[in-house]
Amino acid sequence: MAVCLPNFLIMRLQNMLKFIFFDSILLLALCLTGCQRQAQSNSKQLTLAVNSGVEGDALKQAARDYETHTGVHINIAEFPYANLFEKELIDLNAHTGAYDLIMLDDPWFPRFGAGQFLTELTPFLQQKGLNGPDADFVETSLALGRYPYQTGPLYALPYVGNSQLFFYRKDLFAKYNLKEPSSWDDVLTAAKTIQEKETTDKTYGYVMRAAQGNAAVADFMPIFWAFGGEMFDSAGKPTVNTPQGIAALKFMLELGKYSPPGYASFNADEVGAHLLQGTAAMSINWPAWISSFSDPAKSKVTGRMAFTTLPGNQKPGQAEIGNWLIAIPRDSQNAQAAFDFLVWATSAEQMKLSAQRGNPPTRKSLFHDPELVAKYPSYPAQLKSLESSRPRPRTPQWNEIENAFGIFLSKANSGELSAEEAMNQANAEIEKIIQRGQ
């Protein structure tokens, strides 16, 4: 049979379906718990909004443990990634106070910060006699929870410390005598070599995702930054169509020649499937995928993948950071209880459990923890990547900008536009978005 569907892809799609069906039921459940909460507002109860996925699962498990420890009842509202943002923002915007704690993907944070929807955490820390969060948190992760970025007051603590990594097939690299890529030129050479020589089992040199929106932008940013591109100048004007930006996109298109056909519509699922099936040799990807490579049920390349920091070009390689944060909405009626849970869940002890459940931590001590390093040999590379990572531009309009930028990147990769045209049009569109204001 020529048709083989990776189990993995099917599972993903099944999950997707499941969530679409259960979404409405969840919503109903949420309404009911909301009513119930009003009826007995004095008893200790918290409502937590989480994403459905490995990150949310860990926090759900932690919430169950917390319940048995303290007797505080925690209601959990679970939403698929695509819906979590809109549910949270609608609720916070309407000041209903339905949630006491929310999980946030870090690119969403500026919108919540700008809307003044979150509770500042410093006063609670001061009550405990602390000046701020402890120094064990990775600085780049902690900076995400401040608004304005890095310098402002603290509104959220980082829970899951994802940042991009470079994945490659060490067996193929050894076979063709290639060294671990430190620059994007190395990557291109390796992609060429592997695709030309590895012909018995057709293996693509590289696999990227260039579906419009988040996918294309996430895979492009590390190349863009390495080539010296910047999305905005110091005055906040978009500068994606500088010579550096155009050169970076040209390089992406060059690399696309060694990516499987149709990559202009790939999302994380397709990239994961190609790597797990052994049909592509390199990729930028997120740490959440690492554990699947050692599971023979999912992976045909067990023990043959290596993970390292991102390659550079004019500038040293920098990964995009993508952390999950936890925050307390301003309208929560149980801020103190929520804060106690937040501190407990992000403590080293609890975060270690979350790490064992598959989520990279945001604490330096855990990246060095011998037990965890034995389980996840890529931790040293992950810490290096996380500490040198960059956030996506911190603007409340990021969703809109990313959408527009992603459309033009995807158009360039599908051959509809040249690199120059795509970048010029993207720049004009981003400028329009900024002029419109938030």
Place this chain on the structure above:
Amino acid sequence: MPKSRRSFSAVSKRATLLPYLFVAPAILVLLGLSIYPLLYSVTISLQARTSNGIAWGLDNFVRLTTDRFFFTALWHTFVYAAAALVCEFLLGLGLALLLNRQLRLRGLFRATLLVPMMLPTVVVGVIWRLLLNPNFGAINGTLKGFGINTEALTWTASPRLALLSVIAVDVWQWTPFVFLVLLAGLQAIPQEPYEAALIDGSSPWQTFRYVTLPLLKPAILIALLLRTMDLLRVFDQIFILTEGGPGFATETISLYIYRTAFRFFDFGYAAAMSFVLLALTNVISIVYIRFLQHREVA
């Protein structure tokens, strides 16, 4: 006498009030659930986001005229609707004519044909996303089995084939609906005109052109009207299949409205676009209905 007259008028008053009383709950529900939200969305569409906060006025509608994403999405919507409508109608009519005859296993054919329509659109989207996957999907797998080079057949990933692919999926799913309506129409046509045509010695084509088609017209117009309204607001399959991509190749107006409202949180602009879509749908519907009434009178 005055007494009886009074009671008579009271009865008549009650008789005139009673129907309104019965209709009142329905009117109230309608007011609460559709008229009020409609009016509310008018006020939302008049509030534009600017750098200095919210501004009242027609800014959102002015922005529409310079938004090329909006026009591209609108164009995609019309291409999608027109292409899918023509294919669904021709296929549906053909199938209905075929299965209106005495065929062996006719019941089985009719039942099988209805399956795609019974499936939730989201499920259809997921099934086709798997089938159309360029590397692991069954369609390219089968083509490869016949020795066809599928390198260029990336379906939903190719800017040229993406819109075609999503149209094909719509045709697959909704042809059965058109078929069902037309079959019902065909079965409602009495036998006599056909007998008369037979006696007059008309050819099969003449019978179809001058007997079947005119008598089927009401059913055709209902099928077309319902499909057009559905096609213009298509959302779920495309959302699952391509999410509007690659690039902007399959973004329809509903997807763009959704994105504007729930991803960018610009409800004013989304409401303004919705009104434009509503107006266009209305215009098209009125054209259809006029046509339908005109023919019935004639």
